[in-house]
Every structure is written in structure tokens, then in C-alpha cells.
Amino acid sequence: MASHGYFSVLVHAFVFASLATSAFSQLSPNYYDYACPNALSTIKSVVEAAVQKEYRMGASLLRLHFHDCFVNGCDGSILLDPSPTIDSEKNAFANFQSVRGFEVVDDIKQAVDEACGTPVVSCADILAVAARDSVVALGGPTWEVQLGRRDSTTASKEAADANIPAPFFSLSQLITNFKNHGLDEKDLVVLSGGHTIGYARCVTFKDHIYNDSNIDPNFAQYLKYICPRNGGDLNLAPLDSTAANFDLNYYSNLVQKNGLLHSDQELFNGGSTDELVKQYSYDTEAFYVEFANSMVKMGNIQPLTGDQGEIRVSCRKVNNY
Ligand code: HEM
Ligand SMILES: *[C@@H]1O[C@H](CO)[C@@H](O)[C@H](O)[C@H]1NC(C)=O
Numbered sequence: 001m002a003s004h005g006y007f008s009v010l011v012h013a014f015v016f017a018s019l020a021t022s023a024f025s026q027l028s029p030n031y032y033d034y035a036c037p038n039a040l041s042t043i044k045s046v047v048e049a050a051v052q053k054e055y056r057m058g059a060s061l062l063r064l065h066f067h068d069c070f071v072n073g074c075d076g077s078i079l080l081d082p083s084p085t086i087d088s089e090k091n092a093f094a095n096f097q098s099v100r101g102f103e104v105v106d107d108i109k110q111a112v113d114e115a116c117g118t119p120v121v122s123c124a125d126i127l128a129v130a131a132r133d134s135v136v137a138l139g140g141p142t143w144e145v146q147l148g149r150r151d152s153t154t155a156s157k158e159a160a161d162a163n164i165p166a167p168f169f170s171l172s173q174l175i176t177n178f179k180n181h182g183l184d185e186k187d188l189v190v191l192s193g194g195h196t197i198g199y200a201r202c203v204t205f206k207d208h209i210y211n212d213s214n215i216d217p218n219f220a221q222y223l224k225y226i227c228p229r230n231g232g233d234l235n236l237a238p239l240d241s242t243a244a245n246f247d248l249n250y251y252s253n254l255v256q257k258n259g260l261l262h263s264d265q266e267l268f269n270g271g272s273t274d275e276l277v278k279q280y281s282y283d284t285e286a287f288y289v290e291f292a293n294s295m296v297k298m299g300n301i302q303p304l305t306g307d308q309g310e311i312r313v314s315c316r317k318v319n320n321y
Contacts, residue, residue, distance in 0.1 A: 027146035028148055032147060038116070040145075043108050043111075045111075055197075058135070059197040059239075060099070063099060065130070066191070066194065071160045072152065075124050075151060075302075078099070081317060085318075089157055093160075093164075094160065102316070105130070109126060109314070119312070123312050124152075128149065135197075135291075135295075138197050138244060138245060143295060146299055146300060148303070150305060150306075152309055153309060153319075170266055171269065171273065174266060192264065192267060195240060195264060197240075201234050202228075202235040208265065210224075215257055219256075248287060254267060
């Protein structure tokens, strides 16, 4: 009887574990341990060198992973160049003349394929690992990256336009957009903390500094030099006061009404997300822990696994084309 009870506990534990795995995803942190034990260290060293050379590259790589995951899941679709069969997401509104870092992804892909001997690491996984390594390189938290995503053989500019949130979104539009991707209000606030690093073009914050009232007047004045009412659309401003450091300043800036984008300031504008913004503005530990959790959650959006998709030879084009 005792042994029957023990066995049944084991069976239940096993069934629960497999249900849990398939319900979340079939990804695993150990996915490349046998096929390519040096894959992760190779990606890390290329990312570190790129960030050393130009710190903004860390921000650009983090953003690529986000824009990949939000369009039909994390499947490397953002990396495909235009071709007769590819409606490149690089031409979508949020991406055109805006997303960057593709050359570094090429460098990573070349280095990792060389380290592995064959192309076994997907471009989608490269983006997920490079995003983590970028955050670490700029002083942020680390986390275990789930792996085993495969690469898409398609892309969609329409899907990119429909799915990537815009800087003119209201809080309720942001909440709905994230909800549609399986992410809640807390994920929205935490992941927006990605704006603790990197830059935005004048065209993305012009309306906010000239037309919105929930902005500190001195901050708006300073930005008007960078971003004149007419022209200057490509001029850059840092997304928070310390664009090279993964720190709390994005949130403390929001509390001071020093948010750069309209969508940033929406998170602290008298609505339901104010309290979280306030907490992250002083609680580094909470922000770091939750950022890591939410990045894993975002990285799990609808991956291709098993025999779906492919492992691309070049991240810029589908195989056999
Ligand atoms: C919540 C909705 C979001 C909106 C509306 C939004 C919008 C934007 C915009 C307009 C820019 C400037 C682009 C340019 O001027 O070319 C930007 C930059 C950036 N975004 Fe977001 N974003 C959002 C969420 C996120 C998330 C979730 C992450 C990552 C976790 C992220 C990471 C970044 C980074 C790192 C940059 C700077 C890129 C660079 O310097 O190259 N954003 N975002
Ligand atoms: C601000 O609002 C006015 C009136 O709606 C509009 O004409 C203008 O294009 C907006 N943006 C800027 C940067 O002034």
C-alpha cells in the first residue's frame, strides 16, 4: 500500500510536470547544452564587445527582441530583409529607420555558427540571449534565458503595424496591446523600464513636448532645443536621464513628469499604474526581479518549436531562397 501511494504521487508529479511544460512552452534553458555547449558564451562575448564599442547597441538589441516577440511570437521575423516573398517587418511604421543592430546580429550568428560547427542556434534565440546580455552589460539584472525557439519562414509588415505599440498610445491602449500578447499591467510597467536605456527620435516625442500638459515645463524647454517644432525629426534624445545605465531613473523621471514619450508618461498620469511606477522609482530589487520575470514571459510568446519553422543559415533570409 505504501509503495502504491508513493508510485501514484510520482505519476501525478510527472503528469503535472508535463502539463505545466506544454501549457507554458517547450523551451528550456539547457536546449543547446549538447549540440553547442559554447553557444551562450559566444553570444555573450560578441554582445559585450559591441556594447563596449557603442553602449547604445545594448538598447538596440533589447528593442529588437521586443519587436520580434510582439509580432507573431518570438520567431526571428524582425530580422528578415525585404525580398519578393518577404514583406519585411523592417518597413513597418515602428521599425523603419528606427530599429538597429542587424549587423551585430549578423556578427553573432557568424560567431555562433563557427563555434557550433553547424547552424544549430536559431536567430530568435540569438535575439533573446543578446537582449539579456545587453541588459547585463549595461548594469542591469540577469536571468536564465529559455531556449529552443525556431525561426519563421515568413514576415508581415501588416502584423508588425498592428502589434507594436505606438508612442501616442493612451494607458488603456497600452494595457490592451500588452493583454493581447498575454502580458498584464505589471508586465507593461516593468517592461517599459527597458526605456531606462537608449534613445528616441524627435519625431516620436514632438507632440508630447509641444502639446501635452503632463510634462515638466523645464524638461519640455530643454527638449525643444533638441526637437524644434518644424524639422529635426531624426534628432535624438535619451529615453531617461542615464541612457547608458540600466537603472531606476526611467521611473524616477516619470514621477517628476520627465517622461520622454507620451506613452511613457501615461504610466504615471493619475491612472492604475501610478503605484507600480512609484515603487520602481526607489526599489531596485523589485524592478530587477520583476524585469527578469517579465522578460522570460515576453520571450515565451508563441515560439515555433519542434519541427515548426527552421534554423536559418542567415538571419536576414529564409533558407532555400
Ligand atoms: C510600452 C510600449 C512601448 C512603446 C510605445 C515604445 C516606443 C518606443 C519608441 C517610440 C522608441 C524610439 C524609437 C525611435 O525613435 O526610433 C523606443 C525605443 C526603445 N524601446 Fe520602446 N516602446 C515600448 C516598449 C518597450 C519595451 C517593452 C522594451 C523592451 C523591454 C523597449 C525597449 C526600447 C529600447 C531599448 C529603445 C531604445 C532603442 C535604441 O536606442 O536604439 N520598449 N520605444
Ligand atoms: C499639436 O496640436 C496641434 C493642434 O491640434 C496640431 O496642429 C500640431 O500638429 C500638434 N503637434 C505639434 C508638434 O505642434
